[in-house]
Amino acid sequence: MNYKYCLRYVLDPFSNTEKKNKALFDFVKKAKIDDVCFILNGEELNHSHLTESEIKKWLDVIIPLQHELAKMNITTSINPWTTIMHSDRGFTVNPKIGFNTFVDIQGNKAKDMACPADPIWRKYICKCYAQYASIHPKYLWLEDDFRHYNHTPFKLMCFCPYHMNIYQKKLGKKESISEFAQQMLKPGKPTLERKIYLDQARKEMIENEKLIEKTVHKISPETDIAQMTSFPDWHAIEGRDWASLFDAQCGTGHPRVARPHLPAYNEVSPIKYGRDFESYSRITAAYLGSNAILFPEQENAMWTPMVKSKEFIIFQIITTILLGAQGILLNLFDMMGNGVSPEWKYAEMLSKIKPFMSELSKHRMYIDQLSGIKILVDQDSAYSIRTNKGQKIEELLPIDKEWAGLLSSFSFATTIKPITHIDCKLVGEVIAISGQILRNFSDIEIINLIKNNVVLMDGESIQVLLDRKLSNLIGVESGEWHCCKTGYQSFEEADGVIVDEVNNPRVTMLQHTGNYLQLTYEKNAKVKIWSSAKNSIDKRLGPVMSIVNDRTVILPISHDFKYGWESQYSTYKQGLLQKMLSSIKKCDYLIDMPNVKLNIDMIQHVMWISNFSLDTYNQIKWKFSEKPVKQITLIRRTKSAFRKEIINIKIQDDIAIIKAKVKPLETIQILF
Helix, strand or coil: CEEEEEEEEEECCCCCCCCHHHHHHHHHHHCCCHHHHHECCCHHHHHCCHHHHHHHHHHHHHHHHHHHHHHHHCCEEEEEEECCCCCHHHHHHHHCCCCCEECCCCCCCCEEEECCHHHHHHHHHHHHHHHHCCCCCEEEEEEECCCCCEECCCCCCCCHHHHHHHHHHHCCCCCCCCHHHHHHHCCCCCCHHHHHHHHHHHHHHHHHHHHHHHHHHHHCCCEEEEEEECHHHHHHCCCHHHHHHHHHHHHHCCCCCCCCCCCCCCCCCCCHHHHHHHHHHHHHHHCCEEEEEEECCCEECCCCCCCCCHHHHHHHHHHHHCCCCCCEECCCCCCCCCCCHHHHHHHHHHHHHHHHHHHHCCCCCCCHHHHCEEEECCCCCCHHHHCCCCCCHHHEEEECCCHHHHCCCCCCEEEEEEECCHHHCCCCCCEECCCCCCHHHHHHHHHHHHHCCCCEEEEHHHHHHCCCCCCCHHHHEEEEEEECCCCCCCEECCCEEEEEECCCCCCCCCCCCEEEEEECCCCCCCCCEEEEEEEECCEEEEECCCCCCCCEEECCCCEEEECCHHHHCCEEEEHHHHHHCCCCCCCCCCCCCCEEEEECCCCCCEEEEEEEECCECEEEEEECCCCCCCCCEEEEEEEEEEEEEEEEEEEEEEEEEEEECCCCCCCCEEEE
């Protein structure tokens, strides 16, 4: 399988030159580019929504380049940079176009950003996409401004008079924007207002997709419509139905094509990137399903090698293999018409790793066919979440992603599992639950889930059990929340455990963490306490990490809006959790390799090991759940291609030792 390079490229139709065209052609040859995706009206060149004649100026410049690229067997795609519009930038909608703009949840009216249900905008956007389709692109993209949130500087939309009329009709009464918003965010049981908003947001975006799809495929039946996505937790608060939305986009006979967001427009710590990669990129890939064609986006901003090293770019590209990606969108050059800079040596970089990427792609990863701990996520969580204060939209964000970053950083084999009610029949699995995802389950579904599986639970999911009078399932009689930095809890101390050669290691409960749910277990509960909360003068306060009924692992903390679970990222906690899970269930993880990700397919045919750190590990120590074969084929990148090595595995009890070095930022593939 050929891993595809899709170059996102901006030319300025008013100042483009033959020299820039030649540089583009030279680059795509040297870099082994498969598709050039022309961005129209993007960023610095954006001057509001385009009229038909303005779009024609862009297409007239692109068409000759499209013909030249076709001679090189390179396809052409189109990426209009605006649907709704990312943000107001001093422009207003051209009166010739004349659609209404959105109003956000605070009553602010946009100047240049469309109301997604406005009939005039719908006709306009379909007409635009018909014009784009007229040049028959390979992929025709919808930008990630196709959403109800993150339209700087405004908040969630849309609450314009048209939408308020819809909401009021469904409510059966009149409410102002502020009254409706207050009810949407109201603490306690979710209100009708919230359901009405989420249902409408979900419905209208699917309708828009259907309108655009019919328009495009009438003109260019061979074109695949593709969509860029953002953060899945934020998409939840616009009610996104991933399957229905992308199926509406596909039409008949076309695949789902998407760009999952890669969370690093500038170079960041690979450790931090690894956490966000799980929380955003992998969850998006899971929602889209294994049959989707995924082109994650490698984007550099604010451009030039000042913002990203080539080694980090290579690292980002290679780790897209952990999404099951078939290729990548390369946004390497700026969006204001400077064109290609050969001086940056990106062509040489891309050319050298292409053979390795194509080799890895022969054994594509399917997230729904991976073994390991299943992190449950639910696109419908915003419907059922109970807010705390009811003051911020962020209170509606699902917190079902925290285990994803933590467990993968702890080198456990993991996968993401989007839930539907049929999934409640899961039996014999290891499952991780955080946030309020259990509010989407019936009592009997919760009972079956907890009784039939090993389940990792955080404090917020335990609170759901307390609210539903189901805490007896985990032997809990009561729970009391203690906010951090209040002088109560200070640190967590392991009880009689040695980790990293430290007796009874401690982990902070004071900073970069959520609140502590102090649990009181029932007298007859079958519970083993592995760590306890203490205050600053060493007084024991109550249990922290515990195992109940030999099947439920308890982490009684909440999510912090700013820091999430940052305090938990400790090798002390990694060692403790590995020991805890091993005491009740065989599971796969790497030993003494923090921040190295482990992925294994269900039939133990392929393994992926990816080092999201700057440390070198001289060997691979793998605690296995199923004894592997004794000989493997290891595939790793070389300077200009790849190398295959036949290696014998040394088995010691339930640990496999693979004598192979794992270098910083390196991903290797192992075939059994």
